[in-house]
Amino acid sequence: MTEEKSNFPLGLENVSSFAAAAEGDQRLDYGARMAKPKSKDFGSLWSMYIQIGLAVASYWFISISLVFLNKYLLSSEDLKLNAPLFITCYQCVVTILLCYLLSCLGRMFPGMITFPKLRFDYRTTREVLPLSIVFVGMIVFNNLCLKYVGVAFYNVGRSLTTVFNVVMSYLILKQTTSKSALLCCITIIGGFVLGVDQEGITGVLNYKGVIYGVLASLCVSLNAIFTKKTLPCVDNNIWRLMYNNNINAVILFIPLLIFSGELQEVANFNKLYSGVFWLVMTITGIFGFAIGFVSGLQIKVTSPLTHNISGTAKACAQTILAIMYFQDIKTALWWISNALVLGGSLVYTVVRRNEMKRVHEAKANDEAKEGLLEKPV
Numbered sequence: 001m002t003e004e005k006s007n008f009p010l011g012l013e014n015v016s017s018f019a020a021a022a023e024g025d026q027r028l029d030y031g032a033r034m035a036k037p038k039s040k041d042f043g044s045l046w047s048m049y050i051q052i053g054l055a056v057a058s059y060w061f062i063s064i065s066l067v068f069l070n071k072y073l074l075s076s077e078d079l080k081l082n083a084p085l086f087i088t089c090y091q092c093v094v095t096i097l098l099c100y101l102l103s104c105l106g107r108m109f110p111g112m113i114t115f116p117k118l119r120f121d122y123r124t125t126r127e128v129l130p131l132s133i134v135f136v137g138m139i140v141f142n143n144l145c146l147k148y149v150g151v152a153f154y155n156v157g158r159s160l161t162t163v164f165n166v167v168m169s170y171l172i173l174k175q176t177t178s179k180s181a182l183l184c185c186i187t188i189i190g191g192f193v194l195g196v197d198q199e200g201i202t203g204v205l206n207y208k209g210v211i212y213g214v215l216a217s218l219c220v221s222l223n224a225i226f227t228k229k230t231l232p233c234v235d236n237n238i239w240r241l242m243y244n245n246n247i248n249a250v251i252l253f254i255p256l257l258i259f260s261g262e263l264q265e266v267a268n269f270n271k272l273y274s275g276v277f278w279l280v281m282t283i284t285g286i287f288g289f290a291i292g293f294v295s296g297l298q299i300k301v302t303s304p305l306t307h308n309i310s311g312t313a314k315a316c317a318q319t320i321l322a323i324m325y326f327q328d329i330k331t332a333l334w335w336i337s338n339a340l341v342l343g344g345s346l347v348y349t350v351v352r353r354n355e356m357k358r359v360h361e362a363k364a365n366d367e368a369k370e371g372l373l374e375k376p377v
Contacts (some may be wrong), residue, residue, distance in 0.1 A: 048301070055301050056310055059294045063311075064318050066287040067151055068325075069280060072148040083262040084143045087281065089253035091247045092139075096283025109145035120245045127233040127245050131226040132198040138219035139249070140256075141212045147200075148209030151322035152330070155315045155338055156195035157213030159341040162188055162348050172225055178355060191340025198334035237273035243294065264278070275315030308349040312342050 029284035073079065073087050099118055106115035149157045163185045169175040199205040257263050271277045299307045319338060324329065
């Protein structure tokens with residue numbers, strides 16, 4: 001599945017960052033916590049730096065590779081397989097199998113592998129179903145967007161997630177947004193509109209891809225909200241949520257595959273029995289599963305803010321790599337549109353982090369004052 005926040009197993013990235021943000025937004029960046037080390041701590045400091053480097057490198061490698069591999073599967077002239085639903089469903093199956101395998105290994109080697117026990121429970125899957133419906137929409141529209149637009153434009157095409165986060169938070173959660181955050185959203189919208197315009201000028205714009213990108217952004221936003229509501233159903237365990245969510249997704253895909261005609265498309269596919277094809281399919285499934293883990297790992301060794309900054313830098317690198325690999329030629333305004341989208345998203349992250357930090361500090365001060373007032377004289 002495609003990456004970003006994406007996707008699930010790209011979607012797990014959203015789940016992982018969402019869960020970590022609940023307690024992580026109030027933390028300082030890792031570098032700040034390690035400031036002014038004593039001389040005897042230099043060894044452990046370098047060890048921490050290596051951990052950070054490996055976590056960030058893993059996130060970049062898996063995330064970028066996932067996008068390019070999915071692009072190959074979805075719209076390669078070599079494959080010519082028009083079955084995005086089938087590809088996405090298979091990746092969900094891989095996620096289920098990996099979850100079950102790790103659960104078994106966790107029971108066999110409890111000292112080496114920590115993974116929750118997983119079992120199918122009808123009641124749990126029913127409670128997770130509303131999230132699963134949104135989740136299926138998210139991963140399907142993500143992949144359809146990638147199918148119809150280039151990798152270079154992919155980030156701009158799905159850039160309205162932040163805007164929908166603000167809108168859905170107000171409509172569903174009744175949460176208001178500051179003027180600074182709204183200004184960031186306006187910047188993102190401006191970058192998106194300019195990007196669509198410039199992509200059209202180059203003659204490679206597919207409006208289907210743009211529409212799917214907007215729908216994907218909406219579903220990503222809803223996925224985060226429904227995830228927050230659904231986590232208590234699985235004891236706030238990300239892996240149990242992933243397991244049940246993907247089981248529901250596979251079930252939901254069955255009628256979609258039948259009525260879309262993709263089963264016939266797959267049956268007539270001339271490389272259906274190619275080992276290379278299934279290898280690439282399985283790798284994307286594994287990478288889709290892994291993106292959730294490396295996203296959570298990056299947050300753990302740094303912070304949610306640093307994770308988002310890394311994601312922005314990764315998006316820049318991914319765009320440049322796509323331009324070089326596909327030998328695209330883009331206008332100056334096209335590059336400006338990317339800068340507006342990425343810059344607006346990054347500043348929004350910083351603004352929201354500072355706002356949440358102030359709220360947390362104010363709450364802590366109020367609790368401290370109440371504690372002093374309650375002390376007996």
